[in-house]
Amino acid sequence: MILAIDQGTTGTTCLVVDEGLRPVGRGYREIAQHFPVPGWVEHDPEEIWASVLLTAEEALADAGIAARELTAIGITNQRETTVVWERESGRPVHPAIVWQDRRTAARCAELPEDLIRVRTGLVRDPYFSATKLEWILARTTLPQEKLAFGTVDAWLVWKLTGGGRHATDLTNASRTMLLDIATGSWDDELLELFGVDRAMLPDVVPSSGHAAEAELLGSTVPISGIAGDQQAALFGQGCFAPGEVKATYGTGTFVLANLGGDAGPPSPGLLKTAAATAPDAPRQFAAEGAILVGGAAVQWLRDGLGVIADAAETERLAREVDSTGGVTFVPALTGLGSPHWDPDARGLISGITRGTTRAHLARAALEAIAHQVADVLEVLPIGTAVLRADGGATANAFLMQLQADLIGSPVEVAADADATALGAAALAGLAVGTWQDTTAVASLLERGERYEPSLGVGEVAGLRDSWRDGLARTSLRP
Template sequence: MSILAIDAGTTGVTALVVTTDGAIAARGYQEFAQHFPQPGWVEHNPEEIWQATLEATRSVLASYQGPPLTAVGITNQRETVVLWDRETLGSPRRAIVWQDRRSAEICARLKEAGHEDRVRELTGLRLDPYFSATKLAWLAENEPNTWALVESGRYAIGTVDSYLVARMTRGIWHVTDASNASRTLLFDLNTGDWSQELCDLFGVPLDALPDLVPSWGVIADTDPRMFCGLTLPIAGIAGDQQAALFGQTCFAPGEAKCTYGTGSFILTNTGTDLLRSDGLLTTAAWRSPEGELTYALEGSIFVTGAAVQWLRDGLQIVGSASETAAIASTVDDSEGVVFVPALTGLGAPHWDPHARGLIVGLTRGTTRAHLVRATLEAIAYEVRDVMETMGRDAATLRVDGGAASNDLLCQVQADQLGVNVQRPRFVESTAIGAAFLAGLGTGVWASTDELRATWQVEATFTPKSERSQIDAGYRRWLDAVERSKGWAQV
């Protein structure tokens, strides 16, 4: 038996076929365009996400040779908001992406009105442009004609998982799970349901939101006319970071993972305990079919892999992300160059939407190798920022995502944290987590213990560098971060 996993990320869609031993039998991938209509704004065309999903699925089906597929699991970029017509499934405007900063003024207004403490109490989140409801409030204020059709019931609101389920089922189902709902600022972590109080605060009609379903278990069937001729039960849904936590088999409280993607996200499973921490987010990890919520503490870093993408596409000083380890390894260190990749503001633990990217320490001797190494070091510094805020006393950190294949980054990360960094045999933990959820929901795996048995370490990186040197570099980083803050307000 095999599971189809769809991972609708920020820059592209990955489709995997995952077998019962947790191995990847086939892969497909398709990028889609990024749109930047103004500084700080980031948008995606929903139709392009859907076409990329179809293309990635066709690709994986063309290369897969094995038993029939059992189910499909979906994981997705979180917080991004999509509007679509319930009848035609067409979208009236581009999706507003999680990285988008346009609602910073709305957040500031709500903070000044004294709403942040209550919002954090209910949601575990902050008033930040990162989250969905602030983007919806912006749409209500700035695009009244579009918003009128939301209020009339013509347009549905959802995160990317909801949109994909609607497209796969020909518009019959409008659903999401707790892991995605908990990222909207509209979900009450205490009750495990949408909050009328929060909907009123942000001006979002409750009946425009998706129905809440468990993270695993059969939810709906795909329509073969819409989805590559496939009739499969959709049996797993989770936001990408929670899916990665599941894919890394971090099922016990205290187990943690870091996913290096467009941004980087560190999650620690806290079980059924709803823990809170300054500088971090409390979020739903997943909900069982029996209704039990598992929670997590999260540190959300907005730009890590996207910084490497900027080196490639913006500065054009690397040809591909895979080159960065080789280029950075040609120098022993960054020679004092520090890069703060606050290209869309700062996330955890600093939370400054007005911060902007900063490169300091340049000299006449600075080369592209120093800048590339400074970029990899910045990723490790950002993760250390979060881990120190979490106060975790652990011997290992499990890593995944595309950049986890970079041996130099993993070694720098181990040195910065002073703990072992473990990389699994497959770094696509996000998509694997979606497959695990769908397989658990259809009986392919009987329990999380069976899933845990499939997880294997491919490499372990142990700390090697001198601690005093490592800490001196980190202090320089913290100094540079302070200099980057508030820049857009200057």
């Protein structure tokens, strides 16, 4: 039995997974997001930690086992979210700054673009951790040698080991803007650029391998798998070979393509990031399209506007109308990510008339998610024979069919929407010998619905043209 901890942006899920890579126990807790200033997004690190303990206990109870029966723990997490805490007390010195936060946009515009792009595979954007860390350090008087920095995985490893281990895995480290993507090591020039003392950084460990010994609910269990959520989903979708592509539909939507050992420069508009690999496997890289607002657009319709009562309602509403009635919704609620990278862009709903209804808005929100994925796939350096999809929104058959139509390729949905957690479990299990290799893991992965393209070329072109027109209107750039 393996415990997979999936700490996400809106909540924490824990799964107990058996040797058939099947979930046999589950726990879930929402966590609060705080918005102290427009464009700022924060979490309470202690609430994150408490949610992990509660969901782990719930998952174990649901599986009918005790913590001592666990073979290993796998961790996957919201990436880039930045936590800084005191080494001696373990107390956070500031709320965690979430990956969606845009407070450092002006600072990012000052950074040397070529250095960031070539050295890290990333872009100058407040999405990543380094400028968040720099911002927190400027507001604490404690010396850096008394502090520890990490993304959420490192914070959880620290808490699970009672402060005995400060470690992050390569996939999470590659999202900080402090790592040389080619060497897999912290980079001195980048540390100097952001004023970061190496002493406060975690050790970088493989995604699959013994990282630490956790103390969980009175038992000692090895932590043997760690990966950022999108790399864990790539692994959990069985995209082990170069050219295989997945999209995860969550708060944001993230498209990753396995590039194998290609360590060359990233393609325009995309990120180059470290991929999770099995023990002793050669390093792999992934091309990534990071769409900052996916399901969050539907959440905004629900929580911000009160247009819908539940996210699942959008499918029914979208089917009530034949089109959006000319409405285009570009959900640049926190700027635009891949492939546009415009932190100053603002959300836009255009084409509204007296006849516009909430059904049109719901359909436009779903279309926006699919269009953004299509934007990424258009600039991907490899073709997409099949798009493997996971995440909560894959339950929306309207969205999945539209996605297949817009990209002109089949969309294959994972049988279990929790591909991210299953990826963490697979990485942990490979390290402790539950499965011998990725071939064994692949044989256990089940596929769900498959959606084939059905719209004509002209219809798709018309939808895409309307989307691009709306997209052009969102930028505040001259």
